[in-house]
Amino acid sequence: MPDHIVRALSTDGTIRAFAAITTNLVNEAQKIHNTYPIATAALGRTLTAAAMMGAMLKGEQDILTIQIKGDGPLGGVVAVADSRANVKGYVHHPHVELPLKPNGKLDVGGAIGRNGYLSVIRDLGLKEPYVGQVPLATGEIAEDLTLYYARSEQTPSAVALGVLVDVDLSVKASGGFIIQLMPEADDKVAEKLENVISQLSPVTSMVSEGMNAEDILGKILKDFEWNISEKIDTRYECGCSRERIERALISLGKKELEDIIEEQGEAELTCHFCNKIYHFNKSELGALLEKSTR
Ligand SMILES: [Zn+2]
Incomplete structure (x- = not known):
């Protein structure tokens, strides 16, 4: 059923x-x-x-x-x-x-x-x-x-x-x-x-x-x-997506993103609701940093 x-x-x-x-x-x-x-x-x-x-x-x-x-x-x-x-x-x-x-x-x-x-x-x-x-x-x-x-x-x-x-x-x-x-x-x-x-x-x-x-x-x-x-x-239904995670990363702001790039060189985020893992390498994080306005 x-x-x-x-x-x-x-x-x-x-x-x-x-x-x-x-x-x-x-x-x-x-x-x-x-x-x-x-x-x-x-x-x-x-x-x-x-x-x-x-x-x-x-x-x-x-x-x-x-x-x-x-x-x-x-x-x-x-x-x-x-x-x-x-x-x-x-x-x-x-x-x-x-x-x-x-x-x-x-x-x-x-x-x-x-x-x-x-x-x-x-x-x-x-x-x-x-x-x-x-x-x-x-x-x-x-x-x-x-x-x-x-x-x-x-x-x-x-x-x-x-x-x-x-x-x-x-x-x-x-x-x-x-x-x-x-x-x-x-x-x-x-x-x-x-x-x-x-x-x-x-x-x-x-x-x-x-x-x-x-x-x-x-x-x-x-x-x-x-x-x-x-x-x-x-x-x-989780509904998470790479775009959503990107938006969340962008909203962290320039300073926070720069710190992640400098200290970790990459980012791995796990969705709490579906356990899907999203990986971002250095150049991808750099692209997000450029989109960040604050
Ligand atoms: Zn999810």
Whole structure:
């Protein structure tokens, strides 16, 4: 099944809902970064959330970044999405290993750590990006995003994210949902939803069973009338290029470029998101230096 996101609205306008299937893109992230299971789960959950939150962006050029930083051995997670749900990301330390939790699950919260924060940065093409930040609730990511929506956006939300890692380190199933109550929703709506969600199978089970995003929303919204408002594909896409790296080097300025040429004679830059290596020899750096205006 290709990765996809479905957006839905209850017909009375009280609930908006997103569900995503992201097994392929998280598999790709696992391969690019050679992540061990805990890092795969942390990165996969964050990428899945970013994909859905990217799909919520209104402007075509808008970019959303989720940054999670904790005091655990994983260090941090970064995921970036655009409005077409192209996502990319990385973790600081991909080879962290911790014992499983008593319930048999990967200890993502332990790997991220409890002391830290989750930030959501929206670059809407304005002078300054819009930044919302909350302290970590559990480091399990879905709970932290729920807290983010409650505190930073005053939107009561239910967030679930799940990544199932296979014994060969590949990703067996990945997906998630974000369900939000609109201001018109009353306590009855909230109660009904909470009831259903509390009895729902884990996301990874639903995805493993072959359910698509629409099927998952169907389970959650079974007591409501609802319509699909959008169905889009999502994928892992870095989008870096030699031209972009050149522009970044040029923007360092004359002094910095001269120092690199003098001290190193060449430059090798690795893209954090896809690990592609860009090499610049002395004459190429010299050409960039000529283009630099400051
Ligand atoms: Zn790249």
